[in-house]
Amino acid sequence: xIDDPYKVLGVTPDTPPDEIKKAYRRLAKQYHPDLHPNDPxxxxxxxxxNAAYDQINNPQKYQQPGYGxxxxxxxxxxxxxxxxxxxxxxxxxxxxxxxxxxxxxRAWQLLQQQAFQQxxxxxxxxxxxxxSARWYYLSxxxxxxxxxRILALQQMQQAVRLDPGNLEYRMVLQQLxxxxxxxxxxxxxxxxxxxxxxxxxxxxxxxxxxxxxxxGGYGGMxxx
Amino acid sequence: MFGYVVANAAQLSPExxxxxxxxxxxxxxxxxxxxxxxxxxxxxxxxxFLVLLLDAxxxxxxxxxTLRCPAHPLRRQSWRSSRWTDYAADMNVxxxxxxxxxxxxxxxxxxxxxxxxxxxxxYRTIRQRWPEQCRGMEEQLERxxxxxxxxxxxxxxxxxxxxxxxxxxxxxxxxxxxxxxRALGEALGRFIYVMDAVLDEEADRxxxxxxxxARFRERQGDFRARETLELLMGEATLAFEQLPxxxxxxxxxxxxxxxxWCQWVERQRRQSRKGKNKPERSGTxxxxxxx
Numbered sequence: 070x071i072d073d074p075y076k077v078l079g080v081t082p083d084t085p086p087d088e089i090k091k092a093y094r095r096l097a098k099q100y101h102p103d104l105h106p107n108d109p110x111x112x113x114x115x116x117x118x119n120a121a122y123d124q125i126n127n128p129q130k131y132q133q134p135g136y137g138x139x140x141x142x143x144x145x146x147x148x149x150x151x152x153x154x155x156x157x158x159x160x161x162x163x164x165x166x167x168x169x170x171x172x173x174x175r176a177w178q179l180l181q182q183q184a185f186q187q188x189x190x191x192x193x194x195x196x197x198x199x200x201s202a203r204w205y206y207l208s209x210x211x212x213x214x215x216x217x218r219i220l221a222l223q224q225m226q227q228a229v230r231l232d233p234g235n236l237e238y239r240m241v242l243q244q245l246x247x248x249x250x251x252x253x254x255x256x257x258x259x260x261x262x263x264x265x266x267x268x269x270x271x272x273x274x275x276x277x278x279x280x281x282x283x284x285g286g287y288g289g290m291x292x293x
Numbered sequence: 294m295f296g297y298v299v300a301n302a303a304q305l306s307p308e309x310x311x312x313x314x315x316x317x318x319x320x321x322x323x324x325x326x327x328x329x330x331x332x333x334x335x336x337x338x339x340x341x342f343l344v345l346l347l348d349a350x351x352x353x354x355x356x357x358x359t360l361r362c363p364a365h366p367l368r369r370q371s372w373r374s375s376r377w378t379d380y381a382a383d384m385n386v387x388x389x390x391x392x393x394x395x396x397x398x399x400x401x402x403x404x405x406x407x408x409x410x411x412x413x414x415x416y417r418t419i420r421q422r423w424p425e426q427c428r429g430m431e432e433q434l435e436r437x438x439x440x441x442x443x444x445x446x447x448x449x450x451x452x453x454x455x456x457x458x459x460x461x462x463x464x465x466x467x468x469x470x471x472x473x474x475r476a477l478g479e480a481l482g483r484f485i486y487v488m489d490a491v492l493d494e495e496a497d498r499x500x501x502x503x504x505x506x507a508r509f510r511e512r513q514g515d516f517r518a519r520e521t522l523e524l525l526m527g528e529a530t531l532a533f534e535q536l537p538x539x540x541x542x543x544x545x546x547x548x549x550x551x552x553x554w555c556q557w558v559e560r561q562r563r564q565s566r567k568g569k570n571k572p573e574r575s576g577t578x579x580x581x582x583x584x
Contacts (some may be wrong), residue, residue, distance in 0.1 A: 086534065093537035094352070126535045146528075168383045217449035219487070219521055220529075223513050249520060252527030252550075260551035265303040266559035270552070273302035274310055275365070 070131045077121035093122050125191065147213055147244055169203065170195070176207050185214035202232035206241070213245070221245060294392065294455070297485050298339040300544060301551040311371070313544055315357070319374035323382040328415040335389030335412070339485075340381040341464065342548050347377040349538040350470060350544065359465060361583045383419045384426060384462055391430055399502070425460075429461035446508035448487065452525075456482035459566040471536045480529035484522060484553065492519045492560055526553060528580075 075081055078092045078290035096118050098104075105111040124131050169177065172194050188211040205228035212221040221273055225242045232238060265273070297373040300313050320341055325333045335399065348355070353376050393409035396402055420427040436454040445451065459482030463474040490506040497504035510516040532548055 087542070090537045090542075094539045097352075097537070122537055123469075212449075216453070218524060219449050219452065219509070220447075220513070222521065222524060223509075223515065223517075226515075226517070227513075246520070246524070248527035248531060249523035250522050250527075252530055253529065256550045259546050260301065260304055263303055264301050264551045264554050264558045266562050267296070267299070268377040268559060270299065270302040270555050273484050274300060274305075274314065 071117070071121050074121035074124040077117055078125070089122070089125060093118065145265075147247075170199075173203060173207060176211070180207065180210055183212045183214060189215070202228045202230075202235065202238065205231065206238055209241070209245075218245075294485060294489050295337040295339050295388070297488055297553055297556060298342040298481070298548055299552045299555055301555055304547050304551060305544075307357050308548070309356075309463050309544060312541065313341070315371050316344050316378075318360070318362070318370045318372035320344055320381055320385070321362075322372050323374050323378045324385060326384050327379070328386050328412075331411055332386050332389075332415060333410075334408075335386060337388070340385045340388075342545070343384065344375070344377050344381045344387060344547055345537075345541045345548075347380070347465075348375050349540045349542065350468070350474075351375075351377065351409070353377065380465055383423060385425075386412060386415050387419045387427055387430060391434055396433070415433075419443040423465070426461050426465070429458055433441055433458040440505070440537040441503045444503060444508065445505065446512035447491075448505045450508040451490075452483040452486040453479070455486035456480065458482055459485070462538055470536055473532045476532035477529050477536075480525055480532060484525040484529060486558065487518075487525060488522060488553075491522070492556060523559075526550075 071077060075084070078096065080089050080092050084092070097115070100111045100114045100118065102108075102112055102115060166167060172191050176188045176191040179185075188207065191293060192204060192208050192211065205224045209221045209224035209228060212218075212224060222245050225238070225245055228238045229235070229242050302310065305313065317336075317338070321333055321336050328437050352535055355373050355375050357373045359371050359373070362370045368435060390412040391393060393412065394406040396405040397409060416427075433454045437451060440447065440454070441453050456479035460475045460478035464471045465476035468474075487506065490504055494507050495503075498507055506518070526549065533545070533549060
């Protein structure tokens with residue numbers, strides 16, 4: 070870990086992200102190995118520049134081994150196995166629910182151990198008509214851990230729908246929706262004039278070369 | 294599965310349009326040079342994005358020039374190419390080859406089989422040059438076929454297969470930023486796959502063809518297309534913004550933040566013209582978290 074990654078790139082913590090990218094590029098142009106082959110000092114500097122840039126973008130990666138910073142780092146990926154759902158849910162007051170059936174209790178324990186596939190197998194044993202909000206909640210967590218983001222999102226929404234007063238479920242849903250929400254905002258920032266339909270855009274770009282508007286087709290004889 | 298990763302002209306200045314077209318023309322020219330004029334028909338816009346991305350990350354030497362193009366006879370076209378144009382040209386033809394085979398299998402279109410046969414020689418050459426990428430295509434497309442045979446409702450598995458394919462395409466070299474490129478490829482691949490399935494849902498249903506979004510909807514009772522697609526692009530752009538890019542950053546952002554929605558917008562407009570407008574509920578409209 071570098072003591073002051075900002076100094077390496079010649080920036081400060083207040084520098085906007087796009088300026089940090091430019092600073093990286095300025096330095097890369099100076100020290101790129103293609104420009105100085107067989108120069109170990111340049112190679113060392115390039116490694117340092119890369120490491121500094123990475124550290125600025127991913128501070129949690131460099132803080133401690135097995136980061137469990139669930140919730141406060143926007144880069145912690147809720148759909149990776151490393152995201153500590155069990156600990157996060159516990160710290161928010163979630164635990165083995167009172168009145169949980171044996172399957173749900175076992176599934177909860179497996180989630181604690183990050184054994185997501187086994188937790189799902191346990192949950193599958195519950196018949197569809199007996200699946201409660203809590204079942205959907207636990208399934209969503211298990212699927213999240215396995216990277217099944219589409220199903221996880223769907224199931225968490227179902228959990229909230231079945232138990233709208235449950236704050237824990239709402240908080241977790243918000244977490245899953247955070248990335249999409251952030252994207253919506255960024256989209257609005259970059260696309261003030263709105264989005265054209267595909268045909269219109271291609272027309273303006275004057276890129277319709279081979280064939281134009283087959284129904285649903287877009288250029289090239291095999292796009293039929 | 295192609296034609297999604299394109300630019301949104303509404304946001305581009307004439308200078309930006311010219312730059313985007315330069316890359317596109319360069320790609321077309323390179324495909325023609327490497328694989329013959331017939332291969333040019335397989336040109337996709339999505340691979341122009343790949344060129345822009347890898348050129349921006351690597352900042353390699355660029356060649357430029359002008360040429361006369363039969364599709365645009367009035368004016369000489371300006372082109373630009375780099376070593377990544379060469380790579381994208383190969384990937385373009387390889388993907389086109391597989392798509393043709395797929396279309397032949399699904400729809401028995403003779404034109405597709407004929408075209409695939411013509412591309413076979415080129416594909417063999419490309420496979421020798423880029424075994425990882427081509428093996429990746431073959432494996433993931435086989436995975437998708439297996440899911441289709443099983444009439445699977447596992448939209449995550451299906452989209453992940455295409456995601457893995459894209460991730461392999463984006464990481465031709467093990468550079469320092471390969472993890473971010475991989476993450477971008479996986480997310481973008483998932484997005485493309487789901488978007489394609491969403492837009493094909495009705496047509497597939499009518500023709501009795503497997504559609505993983507339709508199957509997901511049947512199994513789970515609901516599917517919020519817009520919210521899912523925004524999540525996937527969110528993951529893609531989170532990875533993208535970690536890359537130290539400067540060159541053509543404006544074009545890349547245009548594509549990722551609005552261009553990828555062009556076909557979606559097109560569909561919505563067509564549906565509202567036909568009077569079938571069913572507005573998709575987004576998370577914010579729901580009021581259920583995620584404001």
